[in-house]
Amino acid sequence: MTLHIQKSFDHNKGLWNIAPQGEVDISTAPVLRSCIDEAFNEENGNIILDFDQLRYMDSTGLGVIIGAYSRMKEKGYSIVLKNPRKNILKLLQITNLDRVLCAELYE
Amino acid sequence: MTLHIQKSFDHNKGLWNIAPQGEVDISTAPVLRSCIDEAFNEENGNIILDFDQLRYMDSTGLGVIIGAYSRMKEKGYSIVLKNPRKNILKLLQITNLDRVLCAELYE
Amino acid sequence: MADLLKLSVPGKPEYVGMVRMAISCLANSVGFDIEAIEDIKVAVSEACTNALCHSKNRAGGYEVYCEMSDDKIVVSVVDQSGGYDKNSYKEPCLDQPKEGGLGIYIIKALMDEVDIFTEIGIGTRIKMVKYTK
Amino acid sequence: MADLLKLSVPGKPEYVGMVRMAISCLANSVGFDIEAIEDIKVAVSEACTNALCHSKNRAGGYEVYCEMSDDKIVVSVVDQSGGYDKNSYKEPCLDQPKEGGLGIYIIKALMDEVDIFTEIGIGTRIKMVKYTK
Ligand SMILES: Nc1ncnc2c1ncn2[C@@H]1O[C@H](COP(=O)(O)OP(=O)(O)O)[C@@H](O)[C@H]1O
Ligand SMILES: Nc1ncnc2c1ncn2[C@@H]1O[C@H](COP(=O)(O)OP(=O)(O)O)[C@@H](O)[C@H]1O
Numbered sequence: 001m002t003l004h005i006q007k008s009f010d011h012n013k014g015l016w017n018i019a020p021q022g023e024v025d026i027s028t029a030p031v032l033r034s035c036i037d038e039a040f041n042e043e044n045g046n047i048i049l050d051f052d053q054l055r056y057m058d059s060t061g062l063g064v065i066i067g068a069y070s071r072m073k074e075k076g077y078s079i080v081l082k083n084p085r086k087n088i089l090k091l092l093q094i095t096n097l098d099r100v101l102c103a104e105l106y107e
Numbered sequence: 108m109t110l111h112i113q114k115s116f117d118h119n120k121g122l123w124n125i126a127p128q129g130e131v132d133i134s135t136a137p138v139l140r141s142c143i144d145e146a147f148n149e150e151n152g153n154i155i156l157d158f159d160q161l162r163y164m165d166s167t168g169l170g171v172i173i174g175a176y177s178r179m180k181e182k183g184y185s186i187v188l189k190n191p192r193k194n195i196l197k198l199l200q201i202t203n204l205d206r207v208l209c210a211e212l213y214e
Numbered sequence: 215m216a217d218l219l220k221l222s223v224p225g226k227p228e229y230v231g232m233v234r235m236a237i238s239c240l241a242n243s244v245g246f247d248i249e250a251i252e253d254i255k256v257a258v259s260e261a262c263t264n265a266l267c268h269s270k271n272r273a274g275g276y277e278v279y280c281e282m283s284d285d286k287i288v289v290s291v292v293d294q295s296g297g298y299d300k301n302s303y304k305e306p307c308l309d310q311p312k313e314g315g316l317g318i319y320i321i322k323a324l325m326d327e328v329d330i331f332t333e334i335g336i337g338t339r340i341k342m343v344k345y346t347k
Numbered sequence: 348m349a350d351l352l353k354l355s356v357p358g359k360p361e362y363v364g365m366v367r368m369a370i371s372c373l374a375n376s377v378g379f380d381i382e383a384i385e386d387i388k389v390a391v392s393e394a395c396t397n398a399l400c401h402s403k404n405r406a407g408g409y410e411v412y413c414e415m416s417d418d419k420i421v422v423s424v425v426d427q428s429g430g431y432d433k434n435s436y437k438e439p440c441l442d443q444p445k446e447g448g449l450g451i452y453i454i455k456a457l458m459d460e461v462d463i464f465t466e467i468g469i470g471t472r473i474k475m476v477k478y479t480k
Contacts, residue, residue, distance in 0.1 A: 025234070026263045027227035056234075058259045059316040067313045087252035094323045095316055096308040132367070133396045134360035163367075165392045166449040174446045194385035201456045202449055203441040219362065220355040221369075229352065232372040236354075239365040 003028035005035045014045040021053035024061035033064045040072060047072070052083040062097060069101070080104070110135035112142045121152040128160035131168035140171045147179060154179070159190040169204060176208070187211070216288075221278040223262070225269060230262045233278055237289060244282050245346055253324040254287065254344055260317040261291035261340045269295035286326075286345045294337040300330065349421075354411040356395070358402060363395045366411055370422060377415050378479055386457040387477055391422050393450040394473045398426035419459075419478045427470040433463065 003022040010017065016039050024032055036047065049065070051057075069079045081101040084092060092098040098105060110129040117124065123146050131139055143154065156172070158164075176186045188208040191199060199205040205212060221236060223229050234255045241251045258278070265276040274294055281288040306315045322328050327343035354369060356362050367388045374384045391411070398409040409426040439448045455461050460476035 023231065025227075025259055026230050026266060056255070058256050058263070059314075059320055060263060062316060063313045066311045069311070070313075086249070087256070090249075090252075091256065091320065094320060095306075095311075097311060100311060130364065132360075132392055133363050133399060163388070165389050165396070166447075166453055167396060169449060170446045173444045176444070177446075193382070194389070197382075197385075198389065198453065201453060202439075202444075204444060207444060217357040217359065217362070218355075219357060219365075220353075222351075222353040224350040224352060226350065228376055229350070229373075232352075232369055232376070235372050236365055236369045239368050240362075243361055243365070 003031050005032065007035065007039055009039070009043050009045065014043075016040070016043070016045055016047040017050060018047055019050040019053060023056040024054065024064075025056065025058055026060045029060035029064050032061060033067070036064070036068045040068070040077070044075065044077060046077050047079045049079060049081045050083055051081060051085065051088060054085065054088060057088050057091065059091075062091065062095060065101065066097070110138050112139065114142065114146055116146070116150050116152065121150075123147070123150070123152055123154040124157060125154055126157040126160060130163040131161065131171075132163065132165055133167045136167035136171050139168060140174070143171070143175045147175070147184070151182065151184060153184050154186045156186060156188045157190055158188060158192065158195060161192065161195060164195050164198065166198075169198065169202060172208065173204070216281040216283040219280045219282070221280075223276055223278060225266055225275045227266060230259055230266070233262055234259050237278070237280060240280050240282055241287055241344075244284075244287050246287070246344070250344060250346070254289070254342075257321045257324045257342050257344075258289050258291065260321050261289075261342065264317055264340070265291055265293035265295055265338070268298065269293065271295070284346075286343055288341065288343050290339055290341045292337065292339045297332040297334045297336050297338050299334060300332055349414040349416040352413045352415070354413075356408055356411060358399055358408045360399060363392055363399070366395055367392050370411070370413060373413050373415055374420055374477075377417075377420050379420070379477070383477060383479075387420065387422070387475075390454045390457045390475050390477075391424065393454050394422075394424035394475065397450055397473070398424055398428055398471070401431065402426065402428035404428070417479075419476055421474065421476050423472055423474045425470065425472045430465040430467045430469050430471050432467060433465055 003020055003024060005020045007016060007018045020032055072078060110127055110131060112127045114125045125146060127139055179185060221233060223233055237258050238251050238255050241254045276291060276293040279290040306319050321342060325342040325344050329341045332338040354366060356366055370391045371384050371388050374387045407427055409424060412423040414421040439452050454475060458475040458477050462474045465471040
């Protein structure tokens with residue numbers, strides 16, 4: 001299974017845009033974890049996870065995101081998740097994480 | 108595995124155009140066989156098999172085509188195979204069937 | 215009568231994707247729609263992840279059994295990872311998100327029937343059923 | 348050390364596609380390119396087709412073993428279909444196309460090493476090796 005991740009930092013907005021493509025499962029979740037951690041360590045800032053190109057994710061991916069979310073929250077930053085596909089949105093809804101991570105869906 | 112087949116008869120040219128889409132293997136080869144047979148019984152005429160949308164085929168599909176080719180040849184008709192993908196062309200070359208079925212590649 | 219397919223899988227993360235792909239093929243042949251196939255993929259992956267992550271012996275493999283009938287698929291994931299104490303299992307508290315502990319909860323949410331048989335020192339068998347409806 | 352994955356497959360045509368899909372996943376993880384993956388898919392499908400088509404007992408299942416190493420994949424398809432007489436096997440005559448008889452010829456053309464063990468009254472094991480080069 002493959003996971004490719006694109007990331008860029010928007011200096012004006014002080015915002016990371018991180019776009020994983022492919023599948024996040026037990027074999028690729030570590031790649032997502034280190035990508036998010038490295039980005040945040042390089043430049044502290046909020047993170048947008050753009051899931052438009054993410055086909056599959058399970059609890060291994062949710063764990064990575066919750067972990068990063070908690071660590072960033074302590075320092076006053078947050079993570080927002082955009083464009084999740086139907087299958088991933090369902091997972092977020094089942095676990096109530098949609099309210100925390102996709103707040104804009106409820107505005 | 109799925110196989111969908113589109114067919115149409117060109118009355119001006121007296122020619123069948125049959126375009127299988129998907130995969131031909133042991134589970135779907137009978138569908139291809141009856142499609143070709145039914146077409147030829149409905150209207151005798153040469154057949155063009157347009158393989159542009161065929162992703163996979165193995166010897167079960169070759170068998171179907173050789174069978175139809177032989178039966179049609181007795182009555183003076185023929186089958187021509189168009190647009191095979193690289194993997195299918197390789198199979199035709201290995202078995203020398205490219206010279207019989209894709210003659211135009213060698214003109 | 216149901217068809218039974220069995221996969222014996224090496225105990226490494228990189229093969230979970232292959233199991234998922236194989237199961238999604240089988241679910242498709244039973245006639246599940248896309249949403250149900252995605253549910254089954256996630257549930258089976260969670261079960262495989264547990265077989266891998268909670269194994270006491272490194273690189274122990276596991277088995278995946280799939281029974282395909284007209285109206286349902288039954289998937290069992292069986293490991294020799296040492297089992298666990300079912301009584302100490304706690305449902306996740308969704309108001310306070312934590313990094314782990316979501317796997318079984320998600321499996322139960324996505325599948326129609328879930329049974330877990332586990333024996334400490336031996337291993338675990340999780341049986342998951344989904345109906346085509 | 349090589350990883351071993353085993354599939355036990357029901358003896359019905361509709362599962363050959365699933366085997367092909369699973370093997371192509373595994374070949375991809377070994378690092379084969381697209382052309383080689385297609386070769387492996389065809390060779391394994393041919394072997395499964397033989398296990399199915401020449402079976403004396405209806406609906407007998409078969410096993411597919413895959414060994415993944417750094418530089419090669421070894422796939423064995425094993426059936427209890429009754430075996431056959433290897434001495435009576437004839438290579439196809441390519442100048443006179445016939446409806447059948449191409450399977451083993453194609454397998455040998457697409458894979459780097461092919462060994463067939465067959466015992467009349469018992470069954471057949473075909474072992475196919477492909478190197479990443
Ligand atoms: N196959 C298994 N083998 C051993 N222990 C298991 C297995 N499956 C689940 N468990 C136990 O049940 C707990 C809850 O599992 P789960 O809900 O999947 O969350 P997580 O695996 O993230 O902890 C695990 O922490 C583990 O102690
Ligand atoms: N797994 C098998 N079990 C029994 N017989 C087999 C098996 N594989 C091959 N054979 C025998 O070898 C012959 C040649 O096989 P093959 O080249 O694949 O062509 P085909 O299967 O189209 O006849 C078959 O006709 C059959 O008699």
